[in-house]
Amino acid sequence: MNFTKIGHIVCLTAAGMLAACNGASLGSESGESAQARSAQPIAKAAAQTVPLPQPEPTPASPPGPATFAFDGQLTQGGWIRGQVPAGTISATLGDQTLPLTEDGQFFAAFDRDAAPNAVLSARISDGRVIESQVTVSPRTWNIQHINAAKGTGGGSEAWWKKREPEWLAIRDARAKKTGATGWQQDFIWPVKGRISGHFGRQRVYRGEPANYHSGIDIAPGNGVAFVAPADGVVVLARNGFSLEGNIIIIDHGGGLNSAFLHASKIAVLEGQSVKQGDYIGNIGATGRVTGPHLHWSLMWRDARVDPLLFTGPMR
Ligand SMILES: [Zn+2]
Secondary structure, X not given: OHHHHHHHHHHHHHHOOHHHHHHHHHHHHHHHHHHHHHHHHHHHHHHXXXXXXXXXXXXXXXXXXXXXXXXXXXXXXXXXXXXXOOOEEEEEEOOEEOOEOOOOEEEEEOOOOOOOEEEEEEEEOOOOEEEEEEEOEOOOOOEEEEOOOOOOOOOOHHHHXXXXXXXXXXXXXXXXXXXXXXXXXXXXOOOOOEEEEOOOOEXXXXXXXXXXXXXXXXXXXXXXXXXXXXXXXXXXXXXXXXXXXXXEEEEEEOOEEEEEEXXXXXXXXXXXXXXXXXXXXXXXXXXXXXXXXXXXXXXXXXXEEOHHHHHOOOO
């Protein structure tokens, strides 16, 4: 790092600009060989009476961009989608290996507490590594400071005895890989209505932070039908969980999955494939709630992400 910096400073002083500097440092060599190359054909042409057209050996350069091309919601709780460089064998964002389509499309998402910088890296078939910096803009979260002690939130041995298998079922469902391709789609709202709770909101009890709100709450009324926001496979469809009530989890593939909580009715079965817009359940008030609403959360691997950044504002 320091050497590069010093090198640049020296170059800038000597040559006035970086581009000129890079040229100058290689200048004498590349200049000579360029002269030699341009001189050769002339000599050959003079010697040969019938110059034969030489087939140019074309290097097998795979189609596609020379570096990463990407777009998305480059912010905490957001996502990134794009095209890897031509010839990419595998690509990473930080320590995460990225899902790739056959034509080189990739996807990744940023946790609610993601760091402000990330590096995309591609390993190319010819041995090169191509990197691209991604700036992840921070967000301001709704933090409420409460002058009261944080509750235990259950936690008794009897409570945990019921809770543990539920928790394990959710964890195992979210780890399932179904090969679904919904991760490549633009998401739609599972239902439209008043947003009664935003992603990321957090309460702090006398300095002790509680878990932040992991999804978005939509409250259009009890019994209203909701749909799959993208294609996927139902990996969990269970009734009567302690906190979640009646819960559906859909795997969208590529490490991305949706959970839908508090349903009054579940209209799908585990293992069932669903298309974007398919009816999957009805809004209810099951589990730990104060009123009927749909809690929709999205996870990409271990990252909790904001559904609102996947659908865009409700219209
Ligand atoms: Zn919620």
